[in-house]
Amino acid sequence: MASSEQEKRVEDELSYPIMVAERVRSAVDESDSFKLECSEVGKHVDRILQMLRTLVRFATATATSAATPPLYDRPIRRVAAETAKNLERALALVSKCKRRSILRRVVSIVGAADFLKVLTHLDASGGDMKWLLSILDGGGGIVVSLPPIASNDPILSWVWSFIASIQMGQLNDRIEAANELASLAQDNDRNKKIIVEECGVPPLLKLFKEGTSPLAQIAAANALCHLANDLDRVRVIVSEHGVPAVVQILSDSPMRVQTLAANLVARMAKHDPVAQEDFARENAIRPLVTLLSFDTFVDDPLGHLGKQSIHSIVQINKELGKGGQGGWKFTSSYSNSYLFMEGSSRGGNHRKERGNEDPAVKLQLKVSCAEALWMLARGSVTNSRKITETKGMLCLAKIVEMEQGELQLNCLMTIMEITAAAESNADLRRAAFKTNSPPAKAVVEQLLRIIKEVDSPALQIPAMKAIGSLARTFPVRETRVIEPLVTQMGNRNTEVADEAVAALTKFASPDNYLHIEHSKTIIEFNGIPALMRLLRSNEVTQMHRGLTLLCYLALHAGNSESLEQARVLTVLEGADRTVLPPHIKELVSRAIIHLNLYHAGMNSQRISYLP
Structure with missing residues (x-):
């Protein structure tokens, strides 16, 4: 959408067709020939004029009321522009029927076919206006009828109706509309492009971050995930301040919502390096590592972890880190607990629910978080360093050791990307992969185990890539x-x-x-x-x-x-x-x-x- 169009108020967009309609009415009154046909044009214009004024009153009331959701104006602008064109056609035709000189009357030949064509256009505009009022003044419910303006492209009218419902409807209507948009976006890239062009991203983000209903957040996140498979569309989500919203959801939401938020991080980071950097600035890695660590380290070798202060845990971490090759397992437990104590202030609202959650949901959350970390670390020294600074490597190593399937693979791919970053950056290599570092030892142990013992090229190849990247250490x-x-x-x-x-x-x-x-x-x-x-x-x-x-x-x-x-x-x-x-x-x-x-x-x- 052009910036000039964005700056122009909806009321201003509607003022021009109203002015043209008034001029058509005056021209009908002054007509000298084809009076019957001109009168019929006048009736059509009267109906359109009435609906235009109703639309202006509705737009003005919405703009001045703080309690009313903002007006969804994309279809209004399109319909107003098309209506103005049809009214201009009517004005040009009726103007030819005024009393004028013999020469002008001979040159300006008017026939019944011309009136028939203009009336058809006015009928279409009337249908468009009627449909527009139905989606804007219908309480935000979904309207599935097809306006004439979208007769050649039904998807456009559906997208308009769904976005209007998300932006202006009741909660149930908003959830249903978001699910419908997700379904359309899943079908093909053309639908995705239409949704983004028609300003579907802002209301979806608003629904996603409101937190009033997990179902609403899930529906919005699904739609956003389907949209975020292209650089340009991801940039739109970023430009609408989507990154902070996603990070906030990661920090404090039900597990199913956090899973989709992690999926969105992975999609956005995969397709857009700008999004990758923005997630780093918003500290997305810490909640991802925290969620990935959940239930990973269940042992407490000293039996009194819960009694330790944060300072004590950090100190024990340092002491155990000096204990040589075998000390990393102890360090992992303490590091994990420190992670959760540190993140509890942001994620505490849903911590009680986690213990009772379905194991399949917990697993999917970890799979999604691991993929998000993989995509964030890919080609990024900054993000790789942040993962190592959150003790994330201990968690990754433990999961590679204990888990199988997609979770294990995603964690292994994350390790591969971190080691690739360390290969290209000496400071990261020295900081994260020191010879006596328990996290580094844990990672190397698991990489070697996979190379020697696991007969799976999908796992062996990234493990060997990682060892190769660490060759200089x-x-x-x-x-x-x-x-x-x-x-x-x-x-x-x-x-x-x-x-x-x-x-x-x-x-x-x-x-x-x-x-x-x-x-x-x-x-x-x-x-x-x-x-x-x-x-x-x-x-x-x-x-x-x-x-x-x-x-x-x-x-x-x-x-x-x-x-x-x-x-x-x-x-x-x-x-x-x-x-x-x-x-x-x-x-x-x-x-x-x-x-x-x-x-x-x-x-x-x-x-x-x-x-």
Whole structure:
């Protein structure tokens, strides 16, 4: 909607067609020919004029009454504009019937067909005005009749009626209308576009944040979730101050409503980086972590957690954090309790209801919160840091350990995004993934468990991505993180094997300060034979990644007997004769030169690189 249209009052929009209608009435009285037809036009215009004035009185009364909901003006503006056009047509026709000179009367030929066409247009305007009054003066109930203005696009009239009911109707009508909008939005993107263009977002947000009825909030949230699958539509929700409203719902609402609020966070953050940043500014991460932590840590190893003050809990946290690798389980319980004590002031109104809630509802809330955290962390160092600062990693690690299905996957994907952010940001990496950090240890333990024990590519791949992202944080002695990756290079699933190579490449890359030591460890765990088997595949990406890792191993551990036994020099020389990307070509050439220093005698033994 244009800004000039937004600034123009509804009363001003209606004043112009009223003025044109008055001029038509005067022209009818002054007509000299086609008096019967002009009289019929006058009757139609009288009816329209009466409805226009009724509409003005209604709009004025609504604007001046504080107790009356604001007027939904989108259909009024459209109908007023169309009515003005039809009245202008009538004025032009009737004006030709005035007494005038012989020449003007000859030039201005008027026929019965012209009157028939004008009367048809006036009939349509009358129908539009009647429909408009029915949706505005009907107590906010849903009107399903079709006005002439929307005869070619029934969806438009339904959207108008539903939005008017949400904005001006009684609670039951508002709930029903919001559900109808959600159904329309679910059908296709065109319906979503119409709903947003016709200003459906503000009344839906108002219904969502009022908190007068959980059913109303659920209906509004469903509609908003269906709308929030596109950057432009998400921007509209953001511009209507939707982010603070959603965060407030997360902090203090029934579980079913919080679930949909978390879904909305995930949708908005997924499609719009601006929304992602706004949620960070509004501190959306803390209530999400709090809700995700609910019922996750049920053990109290010291038996007296409930008696501790917040200060005591934080102090115990610090002490337990110094206790080495095994201390993270204790820390997790205390961190979780601290979270809930901290968030109880905002979420206390519904805490008693949570204990009696259906387990399926609790599970879905956690699934939605985990997805929201995933989308907030994706590509965002700021949000990833906020998750680690709320002790969220302990909760994520515990859920990955204890849960299965969508909840486990969403938490694992969140961890993957946090580690990716840590890979790109040294400050986050040092703060959140210190060697002696219990949360970091807990996360790594679960990542390694999934890589070694869980036969699911959907879980293994993000786990290996996360370990690869953390490659620069592991000391030389942490060889246990390399062995399962070497093993997975032999996985029969090519995607898992390829991801294992990608992760190991980050250990052996020159960007890693310990690349020489890690390269030797990879070779010690029989990484060369596994890598050579992988290179025999015909998949180009896999071959390129494998060659990159092989070159790094050759450059950093060139004197290894494993390289000579596997005839790596011969393989690289064969690869050098194939078509390769320039950066890999250069890497292969450097590796060949380096290996020739150690294995020159191998030149007499040639095997073909290509199958």
